[in-house]
Amino acid sequence: MVEPPVRFGILGCANIARKVSRAILLAPNSTITAIGSRSLEKATSFAKENGFPASAKVFGSYDAVLDDPEVDAVYIPLPTSLHLSWAVLAAQKKKHVLLEKPVALNVKELDVILEACESSGVQFMDATMWAHHPRTAKMKEYLSGSASFGQLKAVHSIFSFVGGPDFLNSNIRVKPDLDALGALGDTGWYCAHAILWAADYELPKFVTALSPEYNEAGVILSCGASLRWEDGKIATFYCSFLTVLTMDITLVGTKGNLRVNDFVLPSKEDAATFYVTSYSRDWPKENNVATDLPQEALMVKEFASLVGSIKGLGSKPEKKWPNISRKTQVVVDAVKASIDKGFEPVEVVS
Amino acid sequence: MVEPPVRFGILGCANIARKVSRAILLAPNSTITAIGSRSLEKATSFAKENGFPASAKVFGSYDAVLDDPEVDAVYIPLPTSLHLSWAVLAAQKKKHVLLEKPVALNVKELDVILEACESSGVQFMDATMWAHHPRTAKMKEYLSGSASFGQLKAVHSIFSFVGGPDFLNSNIRVKPDLDALGALGDTGWYCAHAILWAADYELPKFVTALSPEYNEAGVILSCGASLRWEDGKIATFYCSFLTVLTMDITLVGTKGNLRVNDFVLPSKEDAATFYVTSYSRDWPKENNVATDLPQEALMVKEFASLVGSIKGLGSKPEKKWPNISRKTQVVVDAVKASIDKGFEPVEVVS
Structure with a gap:
């Protein structure tokens, strides 16, 4: 049926x-x-x-x-x-x-x-x-391999694009009454999500914001952040409406690393690529993952x-999907709280 | 003559x-x-x-x-x-x-x-x-182009390699009486240098350390750091003896970005590659720079x-070379000072 x-x-x-x-x-x-x-x-x-x-x-x-x-x-x-x-x-x-x-x-x-x-x-x-692209599942398979990637130690993510003059003047994403979180809520959402994905959705212990830039209405146009977990793992990200289109995740593990340069939106609709360096020979340097439907x-x-x-x-x-959304929001909130506290580390409370 | x-x-x-x-x-x-x-x-x-x-x-x-x-x-x-x-x-x-x-x-x-x-x-x-490889000069030429790269906003660098059991037991770089700075002085030196190079050797205003790991003698085996400048520019790095060989610089500017994945030691002796995304068409995505001598x-x-x-x-x-060494040491010292102060931001004093 x-x-x-x-x-x-x-x-x-x-x-x-x-x-x-x-x-x-x-x-x-x-x-x-x-x-x-x-x-x-x-x-x-x-x-x-x-x-x-x-x-x-x-x-x-x-x-x-x-x-x-x-x-x-x-x-x-x-x-x-x-x-x-x-x-x-x-x-x-x-x-x-x-x-x-x-x-x-x-x-x-x-x-x-x-x-x-x-x-x-x-x-x-x-x-x-991007969470639904088969590349994402394939990358997770690589990351989960204790022989190929080992233990995750450091993550970095960047998502930025240049909002031109029209965007910076009138887009809803730079209006305090519409999308008050600005670039942190927009491109930063993807960075926070990617970092949590890499960490198997374990929340960090502390989050510290770094150097936001604002528009005249006080909306964030760019910012950085660092995250640390109890096991010593760290992550950093940069999100922005002010710099050229960049969509990176870089993961460093004890036995392998992983780089992807178009994680938010693959450059082609029918396939996507990620790059690894690994002790294990099971994974080629360049991995292409085909998809029959766009993400x-x-x-x-x-x-x-x-x-x-x-x-x-x-x-x-x-429950998986609302849980992921909630954890991502918790991290975004913690970055915002750190900004509001003058860039102090903020303890993450679930 | x-x-x-x-x-x-x-x-x-x-x-x-x-x-x-x-x-x-x-x-x-x-x-x-x-x-x-x-x-x-x-x-x-x-x-x-x-x-x-x-x-x-x-x-x-x-x-x-x-x-x-x-x-x-x-x-x-x-x-x-x-x-x-x-x-x-x-x-x-x-x-x-x-x-x-x-x-x-x-x-x-x-x-x-x-x-x-x-x-x-x-x-x-x-x-x-790596400072002497012609790739480095070519990358600087790209970065200096206001039409190609624009203004630098964010830098990330990683240099790590796996020190195996022998290295972690007996190498001078993990001995407190020989190389007390551990991974921060060794691989972190390259990250700090690369970041300063990207920033035209302008010192950051604040440096904050992130989650070091130590050996039993208290020598740093891995750590992260974030740096910020008065103009809002940020940089982050991760240096380690505990994760797979990774040698990245990622730079994000208002008009272009730059990625290099073997900055410390190019994978070939006679040429080296860097990757850019740019509004300017003068720079191909992949740039190969030949050299007649190894770096x-x-x-x-x-x-x-x-x-x-x-x-x-x-x-x-x-004076250029001692000045670069000194600024790199100043940044390394600031990371160490931040660790010693419980990961507080340390104001960088030249």
């Missing part, structure tokens, strides 16, 4: 929603049922420009999407300051929630969202695409598969 | 002296005139095994080398704790000084060495080989050329 596809509603016409709409249409187990925007005209154009099925409904409000009984799940690409209210309302209306990152302004807000999802029995996932479609496929199991089989929501 | 070659004396038979002996013989303007060891037998074997000219003298003491009027310059690969006495004595005997790194246990000691060199009018240089021979050639100018033309010693 083929399960019916998971029916998505989309809240808003953000730029990133173009990519995720395509992903929903590419994934084998999902479809777009509705889009809502405060402007019906904008939603209509968006649906047309992005090849929505003729059956897709177009609404002039977000509420209408949440009230549509034919919508199983919502994708929420709204500004971060709106996540709390709309994600909670979506969960209360029994919609599964695929939420753009940063998922919340802080972990306190996130906990309200996660509690709403849990009490409604809906799946939560944040829209961090954003694999993300939608995984999310829709979990939703399908809940709908069709009565399964419980998968 | 062809200048006569600069005549080197070598103090001790350290392993690294094999490589530098070969470099002295490869360089067009230098030769080996003498070697001294506390064991005449060891020095004799060393001279034979490393193809010294038949005319090279073999001495059973370091003093004999310093007293030989046919020696113009000495290469000192002794343990760091012996640098102060032997480098000062060499300078007093009017020998030019090529000194292994770390050049001293701290900047106070280094200043005594540098003052001795200055008052004797002899050239000082530390034996950091250690280019180091000797540069040192001998400066010595030749002093001897032949009465030139003053070149």
